[in-house]
Amino acid sequence: MSEGLHPFRRVAAHDTGAGSAPVSLPEETPVAVVYNGSTQAVMMATPADIEDFARGFSLTEGFAEAHEIGEVEIVEQPNGIEARIWLPEKKQAALDARRRAQVGPVGCGLCGIDSLAQAAREVRAVPASTLVLAPSEIGQALDALRALQPLHDETRAVHAAGFYVPGRGIVLAREDVGRHNALDKLAGAMAAAGSDPASGAVVLTSRLSLEMVQKTAMIGAPLMLSVSQPTAHAVRLAEEAGIALVTHNRHGTRIFTHHARIGSAHVL
Known part of the structure; x- marks a missing residue:
């Protein structure tokens, strides 16, 4: 977290027919991702783990490979935070093709793209993996993951993304007011x-939408778990990318794609 910035604040709230009491709310701050001196995107994000966010955003949006990302310079500005990255010149064409310089709301995963082709961009299939989870896992x-969400416990207003490894549990977890930001932060932390x-497996507290599958495919994880249902488009893309989509909630466990990744494929 950038020094001097806090991921939440306390304000006084009035209950109906009662007095006021302090309540914690998450902060959202404009974060600019700057490549080679030019702003590519400005997203509203929780001002924590910004280096992870910038690194992960670069990877999941396809702007760079992990080995092409060097130091991420975090610069606090009066109105937000800049995350500055220098990429090889050969990446400039891709940067120019998807220049995004406006603020993106936290709930929007495709803000700033300027064509339908970019919205439906193809993603590479995930690398071959022998990963199989038991239904109990x-x-x-x-x-x-729920046990690793201190900001959610404090505010009840943020999303989380974690990376689960069989036999080890959740090895990395990140939180943010934006579900896409949380996944980008996780991607950066993994890299x-x-x-x-x-x-x-990527484990999420949010719905499994198209752009979440796109980002997970760019990470290269073969399995996504969530408490929320996927969209139909997300299911189609996950099938193509080789990603198993699995949900688990009070309605039971549902495997939408690549059933062989779960030890008992008859689970519904």
Whole structure:
């Protein structure tokens, strides 16, 4: 977290027919991702783990490979934060093709693109993996992520993304007011830690939408777990990318794609 910035604040709230009491709310701050001196995107994000966010955003949006991202310079500005990255000149064409310089709301994963082709961009299939989870591990992974959400516990207003490895549990977790930001932060943390995406599952507290599958495919993880349903488009893309989509909630466990990744494929 950038020094001097806090991921939440306390304000006084009035209950109906009662007095006021302090309540914690998450902060959202404009974060500009700057490549080679030019702003590519400005997103509203929780001002924590900004280096992870910038690194992960670069990876999941396809602007760079992990080895092409060097130091991420975090610069606090009067109205927000800049995350500055220098990429090889050969990446300039891709940057120019998808220049995004406006503020993106936290709930929008495709803000700033300027064509339908960019919205439906193809993603590469995830690398081959022998990962198979037992049905019991699905609930265990989601429960483990819930235990690693201090900001959510404080505010009840943020999303989380975690990386689950069988036998080890959730090895990395990140939170943010934006679900896409949380996943980008996780991607950046995984890259920095040298985590093997093929060895585990991305675990989410949010719905499994198209752009979340796109980002997970760019990470290279073969399995996504969530408490919320996927969209139909997300299911089609996950099938093509080789990603198993699995949900687990009070309605039971549902496997939407690549059933072989779950030990008992008859689970419904």
